[in-house]
Amino acid sequence: MFKAKIAVLGPVKSGKTSICNILSNAVERYGGDYRPTKGVRILEFESSYLQVNEKNINCEIELWDCSGDQKYKPFWPVFLHKTVGCILVYDPTSATDAKELDLFYDCIVDTPTNELQSCVVFANNKEKNKRVEKKLSSKFDELEHVIVDIEDDIKGVKSSFDAFLVDLLKKLWDMQYERDDLIH
Numbered sequence: 001m002f003k004a005k006i007a008v009l010g011p012v013k014s015g016k017t018s019i020c021n022i023l024s025n026a027v028e029r030y031g032g033d034y035r036p037t038k039g040v041r042i043l044e045f046e047s048s049y050l051q052v053n054e055k056n057i058n059c060e061i062e063l064w065d066c067s068g069d070q071k072y073k074p075f076w077p078v079f080l081h082k083t084v085g086c087i088l089v090y091d092p093t094s095a096t097d098a099k100e101l102d103l104f105y106d107c108i109v110d111t112p113t114n115e116l117q118s119c120v121v122f123a124n125n126k127e128k129n130k131r132v133e134k135k136l137s138s139k140f141d142e143l144e145h146v147i148v149d150i151e152d153d154i155k156g157v158k159s160s161f162d163a164f165l166v167d168l169l170k171k172l173w174d175m176q177y178e179r180d181d182l183i184h
């Protein structure tokens with residue numbers, strides 16, 4: 001079975017932990033008080049079966065729910081070690097998240113040493129009635145950008161994740177990634 005380490009990164013309080021809990025089936029629905037993630041939290045689970053290159057496969061996932069607090073920046077290389085997929089989360093209704101996401105892009109996506117094959121941006125509109133504050137800068141144009149709604153559309157969040165996973169697995173497959181290389 002394929003194994004894939006996927007890191008979830010983005011500004012503090014953008015909803016990374018809530019999204020990870022939904023994706024890993026740790027909770028059935030979103031809710032609860034805010035508890036800052038200390039450094040990183042690793043969730044292990046199996047993906048659903050997905051159609052990849054005409055085969056029905058699933059994948060063992062290590063989801064790294066990373067703190068967005070800049071004080072953990074020295075640990076970003078650890079978060080990224082053998083990471084093949086990355087989900088960048090931000091809240092588009094926040095006045096500062098879009099700008100802050102630039103930093104994550106520059107230090108994580110746009111570094112030559114990383115092993116990232118696939119990256120997606122999840123826009124988590126925490127306050128539905130609030131208008132979108134700032135658009136992402138043009139450097140994000142090449143990345144897939146999806147709006148997620150963990151309050152009212154859990155199915156949609158999961159299918160966005162599955163679509164990202166299919167793209168990631170196709171890339172790993174096409175580059176004939178040795179399955180053992182994904183085990184760490």
Ligand SMILES: Nc1nc2c(ncn2[C@@H]2O[C@H](COP(=O)(O)OP(=O)(O)O)[C@@H](O)[C@H]2O)c(=O)[nH]1
Binds near residue numbers: 019125
């Ligand atoms: N109303 C609402 N609250 C959210 C949403 N997503 C996250 N939150 C809340 O925002 C706070 C921060 O979320 P969390 O997932 O811990 O963010 P993280 O710091 O990025 O891991 C928590 O109190 C969550 O319950 C959302 O879509 N709607």
Ligand SMILES: [Mg+2]
Binds near residue numbers: 017018036
């Ligand atoms: Mg968190």
